[in-house]
Amino acid sequence: MTATAEPEVGKARLRKEDARLITGQTKWTDNIQLTGMLHMAVLRSPVAHARIRDIDCSRATTMPGVAVVLTGEDFAAEQGSLPCAWPITEDMKAPPAPALAVDQVNFAGEAVALVIADSAYRAADALAAIDVDYDELPVVLDLEEALRDNDLVHPDLGTNKSATWIYDSAEAGSGTNVEDEIASAEVVIERTFRQQRLIPAFMEPRSVVVDPSADMFTIWSATQIPHILRWMLAAVTGIAEHKIRVIAPDVGGGFGGKLQVTPEELLCLLVARRMGRPVKWTETRTESMLSAHHGRDQIQKVTLSARRDGTVTGLKVELLADMGAYLRLVTPGIPILGAFMFNAIYKFAAYRFVCTNVFTNKVPTDAYRGAGRPEATFAIERMMDELAVELGMDPMKIREMNWIKHEEFPFNTVAGLTYDSGNYEAATARAMELFDYESMREEQQRRRSSGDPVQLGIGISTYTEMCGLAPSRVLGALRYAAGGWETASIRMLPTGKVEVITGTSPHGQGHETVWSQIVADRLGVPFEDVEVLHGDTASSHKGMDSYGSRSLAVGGTALVHAADKVLAKARTLAAHMMECDEADVEFASGSFSVRGTSTVRTLGDVVLAAHVAHDLPEGMEPGMDADATFDPDNFSFPHGTHLCAAEVDTQTGMVKIRLYVAVDDVGTVVNPLIVDGQVHGGLAQGIAQALFEEAVHDEMGTLTTATLADYLVPSAADLPGFITARTSTPATSNPLGAKGVGEAGTIASTPAVVNAVLDAVRHMGVRDIEMPCSPERVWNALQGRAADASAPAAGGLGSIDAQGGQS
Amino acid sequence: MIPAEFKYLFPSSVDEAVRMLAEEGEDAKIIAGGQSLVPVLRMRLAAPTALIDIGGLTELTGVRDDGDSLLIGAMTTHYEVQRDHLIQDHALLLRLVTDTVADPQVRHRGTFGGSLCHADPAGDLLAPALALDAVMIIAGPGGRREVPAAEFFVDYFETALRPDEILIDVRVPKYTGWGAHYEKLNRVAQAWSIVAVAAAVQVSGGKIAAARVGLTNVGSGPVRAADVESALIGQPASAEAISAAALKASSGDGYKDNLARVLTDRALMAAVAG
Numbered sequence A: 001m002t003a004t005a006e007p008e009v010g011k012a013r014l015r016k017e018d019a020r021l022i023t024g025q026t027k028w029t030d031n032i033q034l035t036g037m038l039h040m041a042v043l044r045s046p047v048a049h050a051r052i053r054d055i056d057c058s059r060a061t062t063m064p065g066v067a068v069v070l071t072g073e074d075f076a077a078e079q080g081s082l083p084c085a086w087p088i089t090e091d092m093k094a095p096p097a098p099a100l101a102v103d104q105v106n107f108a109g110e111a112v113a114l115v116i117a118d119s120a121y122r123a124a125d126a127l128a129a130i131d132v133d134y135d136e137l138p139v140v141l142d143l144e145e146a147l148r149d150n151d152l153v154h155p156d157l158g159t160n161k162s163a164t165w166i167y168d169s170a171e172a173g174s175g176t177n178v179e180d181e182i183a184s185a186e187v188v189i190e191r192t193f194r195q196q197r198l199i200p201a202f203m204e205p206r207s208v209v210v211d212p213s214a215d216m217f218t219i220w221s222a223t224q225i226p227h228i229l230r231w232m233l234a235a236v237t238g239i240a241e242h243k244i245r246v247i248a249p250d251v252g253g254g255f256g257g258k259l260q261v262t263p264e265e266l267l268c269l270l271v272a273r274r275m276g277r278p279v280k281w282t283e284t285r286t287e288s289m290l291s292a293h294h295g296r297d298q299i300q301k302v303t304l305s306a307r308r309d310g311t312v313t314g315l316k317v318e319l320l321a322d323m324g325a326y327l328r329l330v331t332p333g334i335p336i337l338g339a340f341m342f343n344a345i346y347k348f349a350a351y352r353f354v355c356t357n358v359f360t361n362k363v364p365t366d367a368y369r370g371a372g373r374p375e376a377t378f379a380i381e382r383m384m385d386e387l388a389v390e391l392g393m394d395p396m397k398i399r400e401m402n403w404i405k406h407e408e409f410p411f412n413t414v415a416g417l418t419y420d421s422g423n424y425e426a427a428t429a430r431a432m433e434l435f436d437y438e439s440m441r442e443e444q445q446r447r448r449s450s451g452d453p454v455q456l457g458i459g460i461s462t463y464t465e466m467c468g469l470a471p472s473r474v475l476g477a478l479r480y481a482a483g484g485w486e487t488a489s490i491r492m493l494p495t496g497k498v499e500v501i502t503g504t505s506p507h508g509q510g511h512e513t514v515w516s517q518i519v520a521d522r523l524g525v526p527f528e529d530v531e532v533l534h535g536d537t538a539s540s541h542k543g544m545d546s547y548g549s550r551s552l553a554v555g556g557t558a559l560v561h562a563a564d565k566v567l568a569k570a571r572t573l574a575a576h577m578m579e580c581d582e583a584d585v586e587f588a589s590g591s592f593s594v595r596g597t598s599t600v601r602t603l604g605d606v607v608l609a610a611h612v613a614h615d616l617p618e619g620m621e622p623g624m625d626a627d628a629t630f631d632p633d634n635f636s637f638p639h640g641t642h643l644c645a646a647e648v649d650t651q652t653g654m655v656k657i658r659l660y661v662a663v664d665d666v667g668t669v670v671n672p673l674i675v676d677g678q679v680h681g682g683l684a685q686g687i688a689q690a691l692f693e694e695a696v697h698d699e700m701g702t703l704t705t706a707t708l709a710d711y712l713v714p715s716a717a718d719l720p721g722f723i724t725a726r727t728s729t730p731a732t733s734n735p736l737g738a739k740g741v742g743e744a745g746t747i748a749s750t751p752a753v754v755n756a757v758l759d760a761v762r763h764m765g766v767r768d769i770e771m772p773c774s775p776e777r778v779w780n781a782l783q784g785r786a787a788d789a790s791a792p793a794a795g796g797l798g799s800i801d802a803q804g805g806q807s
Numbered sequence B: 001m002i003p004a005e006f007k008y009l010f011p012s013s014v015d016e017a018v019r020m021l022a023e024e025g026e027d028a029k030i031i032a033g034g035q036s037l038v039p040v041l042r043m044r045l046a047a048p049t050a051l052i053d054i055g056g057l058t059e060l061t062g063v064r065d066d067g068d069s070l071l072i073g074a075m076t077t078h079y080e081v082q083r084d085h086l087i088q089d090h091a092l093l094l095r096l097v098t099d100t101v102a103d104p105q106v107r108h109r110g111t112f113g114g115s116l117c118h119a120d121p122a123g124d125l126l127a128p129a130l131a132l133d134a135v136m137i138i139a140g141p142g143g144r145r146e147v148p149a150a151e152f153f154v155d156y157f158e159t160a161l162r163p164d165e166i167l168i169d170v171r172v173p174k175y176t177g178w179g180a181h182y183e184k185l186n187r188v189a190q191a192w193s194i195v196a197v198a199a200a201v202q203v204s205g206g207k208i209a210a211a212r213v214g215l216t217n218v219g220s221g222p223v224r225a226a227d228v229e230s231a232l233i234g235q236p237a238s239a240e241a242i243s244a245a246a247l248k249a250s251s252g253d254g255y256k257d258n259l260a261r262v263l264t265d266r267a268l269m270a271a272v273a274g
């Protein structure tokens, strides 16, 4: 075997998985065809809140190709309740969550009946022949209104409030009392921000195939979490866990949207069990938008106290978080993940966070890229700008005064975390230089004084985030039902090739490439000689899957440990083979040698010797495989400085990003190309929240943005060329020094853009603009008109309104 | 979603297509590029019993010179319109508008005639067709008839076409040497216009000799800004004159009224400059 000369870690390798993913020459769940397979179509409620009086399936049952039509009644005894793994408080209220509604529907899009037919077309045809008689109930949509409990989403619970979760620095001993700080402050700023509801909009729609043959249930699903899914399906159905095999084949994106145990996964399993035949379900885009979980949707009331010199003292956050109609897998915990991030990189003396989780008649919310941290980062970065305006200070100055200095790490924060490392000065200096901050401010001044119809604004976001989920003991303390460790196995094959089995579950991130780079470096084998297996519970027997920017920091570390175990054993065997003392064995570029001699054994020689096992040291087991499981003892904390220059056309309200500079510190970078890709995609999604995307419901609770013509996901054509750069302060919590990069761009960019928009028009009397900053909203704000809460003018077939005029 | 079942027919002449339409009855539909019809089918907003695919009727594609006017075949794709020399020389506005339609995939399949027949008020080709005094040439069981654009667009997604008729050609007078511009405001590149303004201007001796202005997505169909056009005639091609005329694009105080005025101003300024 040849050794790799150049280090793999740090190399911008093209992704080895891309050719098959891009050409589709691979197994996506919907490509799977099994003999005798049935197709499932789901009838969804058109109304947001109703009692189901009657479902008449008689016509549908007789339609061509239909095997059976099933309703919630049919499954009432066996479907149980979809799992919620994060009961955030002891007294949290959680309604039963049937996969198929039995007597009541609680959001428009909820599944009410299934057609099982011999083709997807015939199943879809029969849906129209099912008659459901709904008795409509009052619809609860607005968070503040919901809290008054006038109308209840779940009457049996007696309230729309699910839980209240509090963190208080005085009680926790991590800081002083926030009310004292506010009472004695020289400046107090209070603002309310709305985090609009977003739709994850992964590229590959969800799809499930269940095969009940061979005394086993084999489940293929477009999921981020095959291991958790297997565990939860066993728990919900009572099917023995070892009789369930879950396979996440290649999966086309998730962004948290596939971090779920979905009604359809459970229903396919139950239908396959009942029919004794394989069943497939693949959703349409509209179905996805109507029923897959949404993200964000909070009202944030934030109070910040400070001294006149700009020093911040206290931060109080009161959140209302929209759960939607049910608590899905980690729904209640999403806003809580933000609890530790509102204080961000700043040294507040006191902090209090109170979150109230509220039910409404909408699609349940759950994880969406950043999950809690983008919301927190938005609020604090907006507040820092508000404070700068209030005090007439430069917004970067005020951040600099208050952030944790490089020499102060490790730093215990007011929210109870320990930031292991960081260098905010370095990232900021680089960003300011790339952005040419001073000349941008000069141009802004020129445009203001000349009354240019196109005004320029500068937005800052000096963010940090917590990722690398997560130390298991911390998750336990937060009442999360699972751990945060990760597993890796290395199988050394007799020909010297390497199989890596990882418990992470990539769905677009490029783990196969990065894991191969790590192993190639560690073991001195060629990059091409490593195959990475993932996403199949039969081969990857345990894992905690991929989300929360955890895969490299946690799963990559497990892999390093497994490689080190392989090497340790190989070194012992090499010493035996070369008849020397183990202490004299050196390892470099894939070969063992005896110090000071020319005796050499390649790793391949040693692996083969271990495999044939003809001559092993006393007590050594044959083979050279190794497993390792890593449980981190801290999160990792990427950070960075993002600067955005936005042009606002004051005549049309149109916002155009002129320049976007992102300097991120994600610690050690294994593959710069993949990191850039993650940053670009992350920025696109964060900018999308600032300018484009919003899930809008009408007053009946119908989602009016249920196609990609109405829900405006931006494309490359709508985004600027990003300028990205990096500083590197390695994480101290893992041997790679990696921090995670999956969510950083999304977390950082939203406030940078909105701050820029406001900075452009603040001198014209505008104080706030709700997201997304659509042209109509911006224009209304400039006219001094109240922001229009209804759908921003979008496009598509539903765009036509009659208010436009012509003389 | 998955469309409901339909019969698929592939005529080889216009006459055959017309006959098929009559035979299949009211629930049959012409399919051209399918870029508007297929989404409607997939979402089951409509379930025609038969689709008559006019994609094989080569006589309906391409642009011909017909003396004072151009004849644009209904099946000419957006992509072909963008690259046609006759259009470039004599109906520049149509090329500029077409450049803004959707994305390359859609422009390769979507057709000029299909856009007009679909009659989405947010569709981009309606306003220029109206402003340029296009005439629709229609084939039906009783032969051919001509309908001017001003009478063709009836309401939201509704035209003067009868269920048994096919649009075959669009006659567009030549606007040789006119300046033109399409000013479109949309939120993302793929989104439809919130409002857009199509303008063509003939300048001679520094004065505006003639102007055509059409507005997209401000009503139930395309709108001709006739007051703007008449206010411009004989005026100098100056920013002041144009801004004053553009105010007549709308009198309301809503967002779209504002856009109609602002974008008319911009479209006209660019048209006189080009």
Ligand SMILES: Cc1cc2nc3c(=O)[nH]c(=O)nc-3n(C[C@H](O)[C@H](O)[C@H](O)COP(=O)(O)OP(=O)(O)OC[C@H]3O[C@@H](n4cnc5c(N)ncnc54)[C@H](O)[C@@H]3O)c2cc1C
Pocket: B029, B030, B031, B032, B033, B034, B035, B036, B037, B038, B074, B075, B100, B101, B102, B103, B106, B109, B110, B111, B112, B113, B114, B115, B117, B118, B122, B123, B124, B125, B161, B165, B166, B167, B168, B190, B191, B192, B193
């Ligand atoms: C993603 C996307 C983005 C788009 N963006 C834009 C945009 O920005 N601006 C824009 O203007 N358009 C846009 N479109 C629509 C596009 O321009 C379509 O091409 C056009 O609307 C319809 O043309 P078609 O040939 O595809 O017609 P089809 O979809 O085949 O037909 C549309 C309708 O017209 C009827 N029809 C078609 N041709 C004839 C005929 N010759 N005689 C009688 N009836 C006929 C059909 O029966 C049907 O009812 C977009 C489409 C998509 C899919």
